[in-house]
Amino acid sequence: MAYIQQSFSVKFEYRVFFTEKIFDPSNSTFADFLEAQASEGIRKKLLFIIDEGVTEKHSYLQEQITAYCQELDNFELVQDIVVVPGGEAAKNDLQLFYWLINELEKYNIDRHSYVIGIGGGSVLDLVGYVAAVSHRGVKHIRIPTTVLSQNDSGVGVKNGINYHGKKNFLGTFAPPVAVFNDAYFLTTLHERDWRSGMTEAVKVALIKDAGFFEWLESQAGKLSMGDLPAMQQLVYRCAALHMAHIGGAGDPFESGSSRPLDFGHWSAHKLEQLTDFELRHGEAVSIGIALDSVYSFLLGWLKEEELLRIINLLKQLRLPLYHPLLEVDEDNPGVVAGLEEFREHLGGQLTISLLRTIGRGEEVHVIDTALLEKAIHMLRDKW
Known part of the structure; x- marks a missing residue:
């Protein structure tokens, strides 16, 4: 040959x-x-x-x-x-x-x-x-x-x-x-766009930089009230982390299945579609972050104190935590259908980023749908 x-x-x-x-x-x-x-x-x-x-x-x-x-x-x-x-x-x-x-x-x-x-x-x-x-x-x-x-x-x-x-x-x-x-x-910017844009900063802080997350907590009041200097710092630090990942991950064009920067996104993409894009992308990602954080807690990964810090930060930034279209029943798979679509978009096996602790993400390849439903109900009933 x-x-x-x-x-x-x-x-x-x-x-x-x-x-x-x-x-x-x-x-x-x-x-x-x-x-x-x-x-x-x-x-x-x-x-x-x-x-x-x-x-x-x-x-x-x-x-x-x-x-x-x-x-x-x-x-x-x-x-x-x-x-x-x-x-x-x-x-x-x-x-x-x-x-x-x-x-x-x-x-x-x-x-x-x-x-x-x-x-x-x-x-x-x-x-x-x-x-x-x-x-x-x-x-x-x-x-x-x-x-x-x-x-x-x-x-x-x-x-x-x-x-x-x-x-x-x-x-x-x-x-x-x-x-x-x-x-x-x-x-x-419209206030809604100002707020929803901050979710990607929360996301990248949660999976990569605990110090940045602490900074977001300390500045949440200013950020939610439209303070431009604080927002400029948020934009710079978030952009820097994003670009460092692109250059340092060894897979800038995502040829593999790993996509840690998509933490909170598998359900967000489906929610956007289910709401006919009435939800802003950042709003859907906020709900996705909350859902995957609760799921990480129920897995025994995140401590309760850490989960509460995440939920509290999202609330301080006046971002949503729940949407009725998260719900799953016999006639409507809800966001669960988004798992297969996310796998298809990635190619290969399903790969979802979850949280081991604030500042460190970890990937899984299987989602327990019963535990996921429990996480949805916890979001609905507790916060």
Whole structure:
């Protein structure tokens, strides 16, 4: 038997910048980054795709971007700034995906160009997917505008859209060339989005950093009341932990079944679907964290004192702990159906992260549904 074998690795590198009022004429952060990417003899195109909700809160943004880009020497803003609906609906609309693909073709966006997404996590997921499949990969830049996207999804390497009612069924692993976290966008968030974005910080603290969890406990009052400096610290620490995991876990594209950063997510994904995405992602994850923490306690892993600290922190941050659609009966499997969907999404065997203690997660491959129902009832009846 004859065969030819090849093996190679591809190095990915990107930075997450922390700034405020990114397109203010006095702020050169974005311009400096682009000029460092300039190539002699090539005038590179910039296509902006913006979350509609962001343009409503920042009506001046498109004019500011246009004026800012006019001062760039080696880059050309295309004729139109594209505005798309935000929220999970953006990831459920296949026609919107195809329309954006056509926009890239219309403006002759090539592999020297940059597609820049500005918005919440759903819009960034969509824009990243559009860029990744066009010309087999157009460079994309993320400018996240929500707590959830600045501290978690926007700084990662995943992109995707929902399909056949399944979350992120279509998608790619395609790192951005840069991420710009502009704290000013957080000042105009709806209170519900401000709060729900903090769940990913709670999650990553629980599985990776007990000291960060203690910090969250100490700052919970400020965070729940909208204190921006405290939120900026939360975003930075959470993003740092997220990126450290991507680079240090040895499996940045999740080719295996292990996904510790998805602690609390298996039921959250199903709850979002069951509520027709009425629940924010962060709200569903909060419920998922509470459920898996109680389940870890019932397994004999978490101490009662630790469980109460977790529940108390979520309550201080004014995040939900329970939803009626968690319930399981003979006619309705409820969130339990999400276990198989989660396994399918991962590939291979079911792998769920639980808690051994605050700051240390551990994976299991089997969930006791009777014990899970007990955990659901405990959440419903006790808190």
